[in-house]
Amino acid sequence: AYSARFFATALIDTPQYKAFEKASAALQQDTAAQQAMDAYQCKVDSLRPMIMLNAVEIAQQDELDRLHREFAFLPSVTVYREAQEALQALCRLTSGMISEHIGLDFAAACGASCCG
Numbered sequence: 001a002y003s004a005r006f007f008a009t010a011l012i013d014t015p016q017y018k019a020f021e022k023a024s025a026a027l028q029q030d031t032a033a034q035q036a037m038d039a040y041q042c043k044v045d046s047l048r049p050m051i052m053l054n055a056v057e058i059a060q061q062d063e064l065d066r067l068h069r070e071f072a073f074l075p076s077v078t079v080y081r082e083a084q085e086a087l088q089a090l091c092r093l094t095s096g097m098i099s100e101h102i103g104l105d106f107a108a109a110c111g112a113s114c115c116g
Helices: 002-012 015-029 031-052 058-072 075-102 106-110
Strands: none
Touching: 002 015, 002 075, 015 031, 015 075, 031 058, 058 075, 075 106
């Protein structure tokens, strides 16, 4: 348990984690980003049956693509995505180091299973 706490403390002290937390907070406070995300999600929800049947019309797909671009390329979303990718890269690196040290795939051993 001590090792896990030490690891978690070390992780949250990294620049990658701090950047992710800052970007996450900024994204949550960005009203334009939240509205763009809501608009996209609302459109996806309204088309869900058609999406599942792969029967979305070209005009509808164009609208979905436009709404997604409007959200995805907002500065706060871009910063968030970059921070998330940097944190994920750090986690993959540390997982690899732990796996090498213990001689087993750490990420797979810690992953969720059907039984908890």
